[in-house]
Amino acid sequence: MGTSQSLRSSGSSRRLKADRGCQLSGAQILIESLLHEQVDTVFGYPGGAVLNIYDELYRAQGRIAHYRSQHEQGAVHMADGYARSTGKVGVVVVTSGPGATNAVTGIATAHMDSAPLVVITGQVPRALIGTDAFQEVDTIGITRPCCKKNFLVQEAGQLAATIQEAFQVARTGRPGPVVVDIPKDVAAEKTTWYRHELPPSLPPSDRAACSLEMVSIAVKSLMAAKRPVLYIGGGVVSSGAGPELRELAEKLSIPVTSTLMGLGAFPSSHPLYLGMLGMHGTYCANMAISEADLILAVGVRFDDRVTGKVEEFGRQAKIIHVDIDPRSINKIVPVQIPIAGDAKQVIRSILYELASQNGNLGGVHGRRKKWLNQIAGWRRFAPLASGNSSKEIQPQYLMQELYRRSPKDVIFTTDVGQHQMWAAQYCSLEEPRRWITSGGLGTMGFGLPAAIGAQAGNPEKQVVAIVGDGGFLMTCQELATAVRYQIPVKVVIMNNRFLGMVRQWQELFYENRQSQVEGNGPADFVKLAEAFGAQGLRTSSPAELPNLLEKGLAMPGVVVMDVHVAQLENVYPMVPSGASLREMVLGPEQPIRGYPALRSPEPAPERSLPSDMA
Numbered sequence: 168m169g170t171s172q173s174l175r176s177s178g179s180s181r182r183l184k185a186d187r188g189c190q191l192s193g194a195q196i197l198i199e200s201l202l203h204e205q206v207d208t209v210f211g212y213p214g215g216a217v218l219n220i221y222d223e224l225y226r227a228q229g230r231i232a233h234y235r236s237q238h239e240q241g242a243v244h245m246a247d248g249y250a251r252s253t254g255k256v257g258v259v260v261v262t263s264g265p266g267a268t269n270a271v272t273g274i275a276t277a278h279m280d281s282a283p284l285v286v287i288t289g290q291v292p293r294a295l296i297g298t299d300a301f302q303e304v305d306t307i308g309i310t311r312p313c314c315k316k317n318f319l320v321q322e323a324g325q326l327a328a329t330i331q332e333a334f335q336v337a338r339t340g341r342p343g344p345v346v347v348d349i350p351k352d353v354a355a356e357k358t359t360w361y362r363h364e365l366p367p368s369l370p371p372s373d374r375a376a377c378s379l380e381m382v383s384i385a386v387k388s389l390m391a392a393k394r395p396v397l398y399i400g401g402g403v404v405s406s407g408a409g410p411e412l413r414e415l416a417e418k419l420s421i422p423v424t425s426t427l428m429g430l431g432a433f434p435s436s437h438p439l440y441l442g443m444l445g446m447h448g449t450y451c452a453n454m455a456i457s458e459a460d461l462i463l464a465v466g467v468r469f470d471d472r473v474t475g476k477v478e479e480f481g482r483q484a485k486i487i488h489v490d491i492d493p494r495s496i497n498k499i500v501p502v503q504i505p506i507a508g509d510a511k512q513v514i515r516s517i518l519y520e521l522a523s524q525n526g527n528l529g530g531v532h533g534r535r536k537k538w539l540n541q542i543a544g545w546r547r548f549a550p551l552a553s554g555n556s557s558k559e560i561q562p563q564y565l566m567q568e569l570y571r572r573s574p575k576d577v578i579f580t581t582d583v584g585q586h587q588m589w590a591a592q593y594c595s596l597e598e599p600r601r602w603i604t605s606g607g608l609g610t611m612g613f614g615l616p617a618a619i620g621a622q623a624g625n626p627e628k629q630v631v632a633i634v635g636d637g638g639f640l641m642t643c644q645e646l647a648t649a650v651r652y653q654i655p656v657k658v659v660i661m662n663n664r665f666l667g668m669v670r671q672w673q674e675l676f677y678e679n680r681q682s683q684v685e686g687n688g689p690a691d692f693v694k695l696a697e698a699f700g701a702q703g704l705r706t707s708s709p710a711e712l713p714n715l716l717e718k719g720l721a722m723p724g725v726v727v728m729d730v731h732v733a734q735l736e737n738v739y740p741m742v743p744s745g746a747s748l749r750e751m752v753l754g755p756e757q758p759i760r761g762y763p764a765l766r767s768p769e770p771a772p773e774r775s776l777p778s779d780m781a
């Protein structure tokens with residue numbers, strides 16, 4: 168039994184011995200540090216530079232569960248899915264060279280979406296660094312621009328403090344991935360280690376205090392506004408500010424729209440909820456933002472997929488921007504009321520200030536009536552199309568049926584493409600941390616491994632990966648991981664035999680020249696699932712679909728449901744790239760300004776709003 172294990176097996180005499188210090192290797196100190204951070208789950212892939220670490224992971228079996236992926240990208244997405252669904256830091260171990268470079272897509276994905284990870288990469292021995300040694304890459308250089316912070320550990324004596332800092336950085340402020348590069352000889356080297364060297368774990372968030380003066384100005388503006396909108400994003404999920412936001416929205420009758428990353432932070436069935444905004448957002452959300460006189464933006468970063476033409480975004484509105492990361496404020500749009508701070512704390516401060524007005528909200532609800540009526544009109548004018556299917560399965564119908572048949576507390580992960588947008592539109596969620604998608608980097612191949620990580624962290628929940636046929640083939644080998652560890656994820660392939668989202672853009676903006684977007688030949692996903700030891704089901708019939716979903720979701724083990732949908736369906740509404748949110752295209756019958764209408768031989772009449780809504 169290794170020294171680290173004997174240290175763990177408590178007993179006061181042993182503790183005393185530990186306090187007098189003992190000789191541990193860098194790898195043993197790493198394991199002690201992970202246990203100190205209460206890590207019980209690690210994802211990774213072994214190799215030469217991390218042999219010592221894997222030897223200690225072997226000894227730590229029973230205390231740390233390790234899931235070995237089939238590719239390092241998969242391991243990082245798994246840790247990411249685990250982190251986003253549990254709120255804990257996800258941990259990854261990969262080897263040097265190709266192990267580290269394979270991990271980069273996962274690290275960049277987590278970085279863009281602010282997911283807290285600690286990624287431990289092996290490195291060649293210190294004496295070989297810079298010599299083009301076997302499996303040497305400059306991991307620090309490569310990962311610098313796509314992680315929150317990285318460390319090259321120079322000696323075993325630095326490991327405990329470095330790991331602690333890495334966890335603290337990963338989960339504090341705007342969360343993100345941290346890379347710790349450990350040369351092989353540092354992992355092997357022994358040093359005197361004292362248990363009391365491990366200081367108590369630092370709190371998960373700095374809960375930075377915000378400017379009370381700004382809060383007070385924000386409250387006045389919120390009370391005075393005639394057409395306010397709350398625009399929320401992933402920062403609300405990471406700070407757990409959902410309940411406070413709901414209280415605020417209800418207290419002041421403020422309608423709420425969410426980014427792709429914020430879905431679930433505000434209950435989608437709530438009457439004040441407008442749906443997602445942005446490129447494939449709802450008509451009423453995009454109109455509300457465009458017409459608002461006040462936007463309270465919380466935990467968002469004004470991504471270009473959200474704002475459309477940025478000069479037009481919320482042009483009539485005063486903007487209050489609450490964000491933990493002061494660098495995000497005033498970065499894309501000028502903000503009149505900046506509040507740097509943790510979303511939960513700031514919204515609490517706003518609620519506190521409102522409460523101090525002794526319930527005298529100055530007739531705010533009456534003032535909002537006209538605005539809420541106008542929004543109701545937009546909602547009625549252009550609701551999301553319902554996916555009626557007779558001959559073929561419409562993608563919208565698939566999403567509606569999947570949502571209807573999934574348990575209320577289901578966790579959905581998605582890949583990237585049309586299916587992701589339809590899932591966002593139709594699989595509306597009531598709670599945070601149930602919607603896991605690659606929003607910022609838009610990484611195809613994310614859905615399946617993220618689902619495996621989410622399922623590992625939430626064994627009691629149903630986890631469903633919604634993927635496209637293209638993205639599924641990027642990481643489908645992770646089915647082997649799910650089967651091996653009996654992680655019973657369900658995979659729903661929205662199979663349109665196209666790289667659908669790219670085909671949609673080629674149709675709409677490149678005169679339908681379909682360049683390299685056709686499907687994957689006779690790829691048989693049922694056989695593929697079976698080859699990995701999973702179960703496969705397939706349908707292309709609208710009548711069969713409900714039963715297939717019911718059956719597939721209820722089956723034990725890993726199940727792949729290959730659902731053949733209409734091939735040429737496009738995602739609407741759509742704001743063409745670079746257009747303002749008002750220039751949404753609602754459906755195929757409506758030509759996109761500057762582009763020929765491909766679907767209708769005659770130019771379709773412009774859809775116009777009823778006069779009271781124009």
Ligand SMILES: Cc1ncc(C[n+]2csc(CCOP(=O)(O)OP(=O)(O)O)c2C)c(N)n1
Pocket residue numbers: 582583584585586587609610611612634635636637638639661663665666667668669
């Ligand atoms: C790794 C990666 N490569 C390329 C792209 C560009 N891309 C965005 S969506 C898309 C098509 C996805 O096709 P599929 O997985 O079949 O999903 P669908 O759009 O049909 O739902 C592509 C190629 C990407 N987002 N990620």
